[in-house]
Amino acid sequence: MLNIDLSGKRALVAGVADDGGFGFAIAKALAKAGATVCIGTWPPALGIFTTLLTRGKFAASLDLGDGQTLAFERIYPLDADFDTDADMPQATRENKRYRELGDVSIEGLANRLRADFGEPCLDILVHSLANGPDVKKPLLQTSRRGYLAAVGTSAYSLTSLVARLAPIMCPNGSVLALSYLAGERVVPGYGGGMSSAKAALESDVRTLAYEAGRAHGLRINALSAGPFPSRAASAIGMIAASIAYYQANSPLPESVTAAEVANTAAFLLSPLASGITGTTLYVDKGYHAMGVAPAAIPNKENL
Ligand code: NAD
Numbered sequence: 663m664l665n666i667d668l669s670g671k672r673a674l675v676a677g678v679a680d681d682g683g684f685g686f687a688i689a690k691a692l693a694k695a696g697a698t699v700c701i702g703t704w705p706p707a708l709g710i711f712t713t714l715l716t717r718g719k720f721a722a723s724l725d726l727g728d729g730q731t732l733a734f735e736r737i738y739p740l741d742a743d744f745d746t747d748a749d750m751p752q753a754t755r756e757n758k759r760y761r762e763l764g765d766v767s768i769e770g771l772a773n774r775l776r777a778d779f780g781e782p783c784l785d786i787l788v789h790s791l792a793n794g795p796d797v798k799k800p801l802l803q804t805s806r807r808g809y810l811a812a813v814g815t816s817a818y819s820l821t822s823l824v825a826r827l828a829p830i831m832c833p834n835g836s837v838l839a840l841s842y843l844a845g846e847r848v849v850p851g852y853g854g855g856m857s858s859a860k861a862a863l864e865s866d867v868r869t870l871a872y873e874a875g876r877a878h879g880l881r882i883n884a885l886s887a888g889p890f891p892s893r894a895a896s897a898i899g900m901i902a903a904s905i906a907y908y909q910a911n912s913p914l915p916e917s918v919t920a921a922e923v924a925n926t927a928a929f930l931l932s933p934l935a936s937g938i939t940g941t942t943l944y945v946d947k948g949y950h951a952m953g954v955a956p957a958a959i960p961n962k963e964n965l
Contacts, residue, residue, distance in 0.1 A: 664934070665695075666695045666928050666929055666932045666934060667695065667696060667932070667933075668692055668695040668696045668697035668785075668786070668928070668931070668932055669695075669696030669697070670696070671696070671697045671698070671785035671786060671832075672697065672698045672699075672700065672735070672779070672783060672784055672785055672786070673689070673692045673697045673698070673699045673700065673784075673785065673786035673787070673788065673931070674699075674700045674701070674702060674738075674771075674775070674784055674786070674787050674788070674827070675688055675689045675692070675699060675700070675701045675702070675788040675790060676701070676702035676740055676742065676771075676787070676788065676789055676790065676791055676819075676823065677702065677704075677742075677788075677789065677790035677791030677792075678701040678702070678703055678711075678790070679703050679704055679707035679708070679711045679893075680707070680711060680714075680893055681720045681723035681724075682891075682892055682893055683790065683892035683893060683894065683920070684790050684840055684887065684890065684892065684920055684923050684924065684927075685701070685788065685790035685791070686723065686920075687920035687921060687923060687924035688788050688790060688838075688923070688924045688927045688928070689701060689732065689734070689788075690723075690724075690726065690732050690924060691921070691924035691925055691927060691928040692786065692788075692927075692928055692931065693726060693730075693732045694726050694727070694728070694928075695928050695932065697785070697786060698735045699732070699734055699735060700734060700735045700736040700737070700738060700775075701734050701736075701737055701738070702738045702739075702740030702742075702771060703737055703738070703739060703740060704740065704741060704742075704791070705739050705740075705741055705759045705760050705763055705766055706759050708737075708739050708759070708763075709759065711737075712737060715737075736774075736778060738771055738774055738775075739763040739764075739766040740766055740768070740770075740771050741754075741760075741766045741767065742768060742791055742815060742819035742822070742823070743814060743815055743819070744766065744767035744768065745767060745768050745769060745822045745826070746767050746768075746769045746770075747765040747767050747769065747770055749767060750766075750767065768819070768822045768823055768826050768827075769826050771823075771826070771827070772826040772827055772829075772830060775827070775830055776830055781829070781830040782830055782831055782832040782833075782835075783830055783832070784827060784830055784831045784832065784835065785831065785832045785834075785835050785836070786835065786836055786837075786838075786931045787823060787824070787827055787831065787835070787836075787837045787838070788837075788838050788839075788927065788931070789819065789820045789823060789837070789838070789839040789840065790839075790840050791815070791816070791819065792815065792816035792840075792856070792859070792894060793811070793812070793815040793816060793894070794808065794811065794812030794815070794816060794853075794854040794855055794856040794859065795808050795811050795812070795854065796808030796809070796811075796812065796853065796854030796855065797812070797852070797853055797854040797856050797897075797898050798851075798853060798854065798898065798899060799853045799854050800853045801853055801854075801855065801857070801858075803853075804853060804854050804855050808854050808855060809854070809855035809858065810855070811855075812854050812855035812856050812858070812859045813855055813858060813859045813862055815859075816856065816859035816860070816863065817859040817860070817862035817863040817866060818862075820837075820839050820863060820866055820867070820870070821866055821870060823837075824837060824870050824874055824880070824882065828874050828877070828878045828880060829878070831878060831880060833879055834879060834881075834933070834936070835878070835879070835880045835881075836880065836881045836882075836883075836930070836931045836932075836935075837870075837874075837880055837881065837882040837883070838882075838883055838884065838885065838927055838930055838931055839863055839867055839882075839883075839884045839885075840884065840885055840887060840923075841860045841863050841864050841867075841884045841885065841886045841887075841942055842860050842886060842887065843886055843944075843946065843949070843950055844856065844857040844860055845857060845858075845859075845860025845861040845862075845863065845864050845886075846860075846861065846864070851898070851899075851900045851904075852898065863884065864884055864886075864942050867882055867883060867884045867940060867941075867942060868940045870882045871883070871939040871940030872940065875939055875940075880939075881935070881936070881938065881939035882939055882940065883930050883935075883938060883939060883940070883941045883942070883943065884941070884942040884943070885923060885926060885927060885930070885942070885943055885944075885945050886942050886943065886944045886945070886946065886950065887918060887923045887945050887946060888908055888912075888917065888918035888944075888945065888946030888947055888949055889901055889904040889905050889908055889917070889918070890905075890917070890918060890919075890920060890923070891905065892920075905917045907955075907957075908946070908947065908949050910955075910956070910957035911949065911952055911955045911956055911957050911958075912946070912947040912948050912949040912952065913947065913948035913949075913951065913952070914947035914948055915947075916947065917947070918945060918946055918947050922945055923945045926943065926945045930943065
C-alpha cells in the first residue's frame with residue numbers, strides 16, 4: 663500500500679488561530695500522517711486561541727479519528743509582519759497582546775525552534791497566513807499603505823520565513839504556501855492588493871524553489887485553493903456568494919473542503935512528491951479550468 667508517511671518529521675504551520683481554517687486542517691493531516699506539529703499563531707489571536715484550546719473547546723476538531731488526538735508540540739507567538747525584533751514599532755511592543763511574549767518576529771521563531779530542538783530540527787514549513795487591511799476595497803481605491811501591507815504580510819512573509827528557517831531545516835525539507843486564483847485571474851471583490859499579494863506569492867514560490875533548492879535542497883510549492891468559509895475568508899464579506907458561484911460553475915459541483923486541501927498539502931509535503939517543486943497546484947474542484955461560467959449562459963440546456 664502507498665501511504666503518506668511523515669513519521670519522525672517535525673512541521674511548523676504558520677497561521678493557525680482557530681480550528682476553522684486551512685492551517686488547522688493541514689496541521690491535522692500532517693499529524694495523521696505521523697508528523698509532530700508546531701504552530702505559529704498571530705499574537706492578537708493567541709490568547710483566545712490558547713484559552714479555548716485549554717478549555718477543550720477544540721476537542722472534536724483535534725480528534726484524529728484513530729483513537730489519537732492532535733497535540734501541538736509547541737505554540738509559538740508569531741507576527742509575520744516583522745522579520746526581526748528590531749522591526750517592531752514601540753506601540754506594538756507595548757501592546758498588551760505583545761508585551762509578555764518576547765521576540766515574536768520571524769527571526770525570533772527561528773531562534774525559539776533552535777533553542778527548543780537544536781538544528782537541524784524542521785522538516786516541513788507551511789505558510790497559511792494572509793492579511794490585507796483594504797481587502798474590501800477595489801484595487802483602484804487601495805492606498806499605497808494598504809497595498810504594501812497586504813503584500814508584506816501575505817507574500818513577503820514567505821520569503822522571510824524561508825530565508826530564516828531554511829538554515830535549520832533538515833535535508834529534503836519541504837515548504838508549502840496557500841494561494842488563490844485571484845493571483846492570476848480577475849476575482850472582483852478580492853481587493854486591497856490581495857490579488858497582487860497572491861501573484862507575488864506564486865512568483866516567489868518559483869524563485870524560492872530554485873534558490874532554496876540549490877542552496878538547501880528544499881522543495882517549495884503552493885496550493886491554490888477554492889473558496890472556503892474560514893475566519894479570514896468570511897471577513898472579506900462575500901464568501902457565501904463565492905462558494906455558490908464556484909458550485910454553479912465548476913466541473914465538480916461541490917464546494918472544496920478543508921480536508922481536501924489538507925490531504926493534498928500532506929502529499930506535497932511528503933516524500934511521495936519528491937519530484938515536485940516550484941509548482942502551484944489547484945485544489946478547487948476544477949474551477950480554474952473553466953473559461954466560461956455555465957450558470958451565466960442563457961438557453962444552456964445542452965451544456
Ligand atoms: P485563517 O483565518 O484560518 O488563516 C489566516 C491566518 O493568518 C489566521 O490564523 C491569522 O491569525 C493569520 N495572520 C494574519 N496576519 C498575520 C501576521 N501578521 N502574522 C502571523 N499570522 C497572521 O484563514 P484561511 O482562509 O484558512 O487562510 C489560510 C491561507 O489560505 C491564506 O493564505 C489564505 O489567503 C489562503 N486561502 C484561503 C482561501 C479561502 O477561501 N479560505 C482560498 C484560497 C487561499
